[in-house]
Amino acid sequence: KQEVTQIPAALSVPEGENLVLNCSFTDSAIYNLQWFRQDPGKGLTSLLLIQSSQREQTSGRLNASLDKSSGRSTLYIAASQPGDSATYLCAVPFSGTYKYIFGTGTRLKVLA
Amino acid sequence: EPEVTQTPSHQVTQMGQEVILRCVPISNHLYFYWYRQILGQKVEFLVSFYNNEISEKSEIFDDQFSVERPDGSNFTLKIRSTKLEDSAMYFCASSESLAGGEDEQFFGPGTRLTVL
Numbered sequence: 001k002q003e004v005t006q007i008p009a010a011l012s013v014p015e016g017e018n019l020v021l022n023c024s025f026t027d028s029a030i031y032n033l034q035w036f037r038q039d040p041g042k043g044l045t046s047l048l049l050i051q052s053s054q055r056e057q058t059s060g061r062l063n064a065s066l067d068k069s070s071g072r073s074t075l076y077i078a079a080s081q082p083g084d085s086a087t088y089l090c091a092v093p094f095s096g097t098y099k100y101i102f103g104t105g106t107r108l109k110v111l112a
Numbered sequence: 113e114p115e116v117t118q119t120p121s122h123q124v125t126q127m128g129q130e131v132i133l134r135c136v137p138i139s140n141h142l143y144f145y146w147y148r149q150i151l152g153q154k155v156e157f158l159v160s161f162y163n164n165e166i167s168e169k170s171e172i173f174d175d176q177f178s179v180e181r182p183d184g185s186n187f188t189l190k191i192r193s194t195k196l197e198d199s200a201m202y203f204c205a206s207s208e209s210l211a212g213g214e215d216e217q218f219f220g221p222g223t224r225l226t227v228l
Contacts, residue, residue, distance in 0.1 A: 031214045043221040044155070044203065051214065089155065098143060098207070099157040099168055100217060 002027050002094045006103035013080055014111050021075040021106045023090035028068045031098075035064050035075050036089040038105070044089070048075070080110045114138045116220035118204050124226045125194055133189045133223045135204030144187045145205040145217060146179065148172070155203065161187065194227045201225075 003026045013019055023033070035047040048057045048064040050073065056065040063076040077084060087107045091100040117136045125131050137144050146158040159169040161179050176192045187206075191198055201222045207215040 032216070034216065036219075041224075043201075044219045046216070046219070049216045091155070097168060098160055099145070099170070100147070100155075100205075101157070102147075102155040104154045 002101055004090060004092050004101050004103040006088075006090060006106050008106060009104065010107040010109075012109045012111065015080060015082060017080050017110075018076070018078050019080055019108070021077070021088050021108070023073040023075070023103055025071045025073075025092050025094075025101075027094050028071055029095035030068065031093045031095060033064075033066055033073050034091045034100070035062075035073075036091065038087045038089060040087075047088075077108075080108075082110045082112045085109050114218075116204055116206055116218050118202075118220040118223050120223060121221065122224045122226070124228065127196060127227055128193050131191050131194055131225065133191075133202050133204075133225070135187045135189075135220055136185050137187055137204065137206030138208075138218055139185070141206035141208050141218070143167075143207040143215070143217075144179075144181070145207075146189045147203045147205065147219075148200040149203065149222075150197075150200045158189070158202075191225075194225075196227050199225055199227045 005024045007022050032051045034049045036044040050057045050066045061078040066073045087105040089105045091102045119134045144161040149155045157170050159173045160167045178190045180188050201224050203222045204220040205217040207217045
């Protein structure tokens, strides 16, 4: 079964820390991987998209890496701020299907 | 910047009633999707739509659900007879080209459906 898993489920860190969120997927045959941010009760904000041929993408303080062979992606957040507090989701379209399979998310709280 | 829009933002309905959720995908996009997220749970795929027909659907998308592109801009999800367990946030998404799976999906802000 094609699944996406995210660990940890929740994370609480002091402001200023660098942190890593993990996403793993069960099949290396993927088209791409996308990271989203979701605030409570709100929609999905796209953060980064990594194509299957890429190893990483960067946007500001965010860096996402992709290792297809091991079925893993990491989202690195540098110098975390209280405004980064949200749930972070990864989503993957496995080859042969265009639907996104979402992970359960990591709920991040950055303490001031 | 072009974006996917959804209306209404919040819909409250009585159990057994029909609801139609509306989406306007990005204008040059060819693939359209509906996802839902029950409170506290993960986002789940419902259906994808291309060239005026369903290209893929999940087990959730049973006979009470239907999708339609009634004109050149709107994409709708109809729930024929709502149940309490249909209460969720419904997201519409669209992607650009025939590459389909390789393309980024752009998500709308969601419609929160509450079934009483």
